Amino acid sequence: MPGLEFQDVRKSFGAVRALTGVTFSVREAEAHALVGENGAGKSTLLKILAGIVHPDGGELRWRDAPLSLSSPRDALERGIGMVYQEMLSFPNLSVTANIFAGRELTAAGGRLRDAEMEARTVALLDELHLRISPRATAESLPAAYRQLLQVARALAFECRILVLDEPTTALTDAEADHLFAVLAKLKARGVTLLYVSHRLPEVFRLCERITVLRDGAHAGTFDTSDVTQERIVRAMVGRDLPPRAAHAARGASAAPALTARGLTRRPYFRDVSLEVGAGEIVGLFGLVGSGRSELLETIFGLHKAQSGTIDVAGTRLRAHSPRQAARRGIALVPEERHRQGLFFNLTLRHNLMMPARTVAGDILIRDAEERKQCEQLMSEWRVKAPGPGALPDSLSGGNQQKVVLAKWLATSPRILMLDEPTKGVDVGAKFEIHEIIRRQAAKGLGCLVVSSDLPEILALCDRILVMREGRIQGELSGAAAGEESVMHLATSPLRDAS
């Protein structure tokens, strides 16, 4: 039975052809996955479905009738609910207010029908098995609940199609399980699910069919039951990925590039000692909230440590600011590239040159030299962009991440700290970023990688430190570590309670 159909949907932004005639259909009441690399056109397709973007050509159909969406409100009213990757909530408003935001139930004169909204919220929360108060503010909720709040928002009004864009990015496994249970129930009730994710295991678990987009075109729709993950990856990147590089057995070299001793910043972490050798890739694994990001930010000088010392290549690092840290050869690729990594009002050239030129203490901007250096950086790290004059907005997530990485490599650091370097990045770009890290390590750069992605840590790192509740809980060599041994350290009780 035809449910939602995309027929020859086309959309261009200026010279960029985001969608070049995409045709596929989603059956009613099925869970359908949409996968593809960043820049493949998934977001554009979702924006069309949400009524934010209007296609240049082609049409959408629902149950054999044309579906034209003029605005996000229109899409909502026609029963299309969206759950976005970035959690859109009003942190200052209550759960009820969040669910009904923009569609408040009102009586005569615009007076809010609070009691009725609250009652419906309670029923919804119950249905989703969410044990939260309808009066709690959104900011007081954990990340997973805020995500589920969006599902509740979509369900508050008759929802026939629920679109989820990378909903598990910020969730722990248990939280994701909860979300999947809710989604399975919705599907049983006849809701059509369109599920966008980079995480293929999730897709295989939840969805009956998978549609792959590549470079703005439809690259195939597959039944989950008779396709492998490898086949899907091949369809996404359009080529076979080279086999994962074998673990180079590098020992810690004689001279440590970074040494931290007894670093403490309560309540985030305490008594952390670690060492990163030149040319070594050290992984720092721990669950969200174990203090990993705060540790990196403290080493980078964004926060002041209460006690402890940091040495770079054997000399003490004093009086701390990011600028001084950068001058001494410490680089930090932060977790949130949108908020912490990029200037969206400046061109790629200015983005790429900002740290290097700041560290060098330049006074004048030397255009010709910078342009040359940028082109070199962009080709070296394969940043797909029109040129150094492009704005970061026009780049896919993976390429934006490469820009943030490249801008720090341009400072020729001694220590490269990376916080979730491949978060929200597609398979191809992830592979390239890993290659960049390995190549830099081979040239003698010491790398400290924080990641929640355990396979990534295992594939990349020579040594793995496991953090739990602000303390280093143990150390494993990359060659010997397995998923179980790392997870065991990350979740087992603290060795001593002192």
Add this chain to the structure above:
Amino acid sequence: MKRFWHVRELSTVAILVLEILFFGWYLWPDGNRAHPFLNAENALLILKYSSIYGIAAVGAAVVIISGGIDLAPGSIIALASVVCGVLFVDLGWGLGPSLLAALLVGVASGTLSAILIVAVKLPPFIATLGVMGMTRGLAFIITEGRYFDLSSKLSGGWRPLGLPADWVAPLVMIGLAIVFQILMTRFQWGRQIFAIGGNETAALFSGVAVGRIKTSVYLLSGLLAAVAGVVLALVQGQGKADLATGYELDIIASAVVGGASLSGGRGSVMGAVLGTLIFGVLRNALPQIPGATFYDRLIVGLAVIVIVVMDQLLLKRGE
């Protein structure tokens, strides 16, 4: 980015030219009488009075690009004129030392704003609102209702550096506009200001000394307002506590008309100065139209809205 700025400034120039053409046509005199608007004397007059706004707008543009706002320039202009007046007229200081002292008062006011914003972490609107009140208040305390008549002490043929006195203000404005345009586009300092205005967190994470740069921005804004103040004192020949009342909003409006975005990260010094000229021409030409005298504030307000809306439409078209 370079071409982008060029286009933006070009559209401001276009508006200015259109405006001049319009008034040139509308005020065209009958017969052989001299044109009341299109003449060299009037042009110098417009430049002279726009310079007060223009000099301060240079600082305002830099502040706005950095993502902040400065409400103090109007009162700093008054305070600087008063300090200059009391020292030069009442206490008999030389002109040079009096001017220097007035400029230092501007620097001090700017530094106070900077401390409140960078160290105390007040929002710029609140911090500079406070400084605005304090500087204006100080000007009233110093004058105690009097005003200082500088013109009587300046000899009639006063020619600084051998130039006609009327040229001083426009020349100072043009010089500062060029210097700061270059600082903002060709120097790392300016680029860091654009970066902070675009994304302050990312600037911090990129090793930019955010606090230091922001301090320099507010300090300069105070200094430039004081320059405008002493120029005003010399042009009008007086130091008075109620001078330049409400100028801060006109200055901000000029910067916005010249392409600056109040959310930061976008704008230009040249654009802001051109913006002050657009308003300068309006203020000069409107009173010459019979019956339009009482409409000038209304028309100036309308112009801000129309120009910014047009600009946004053009920007959208360009995307």
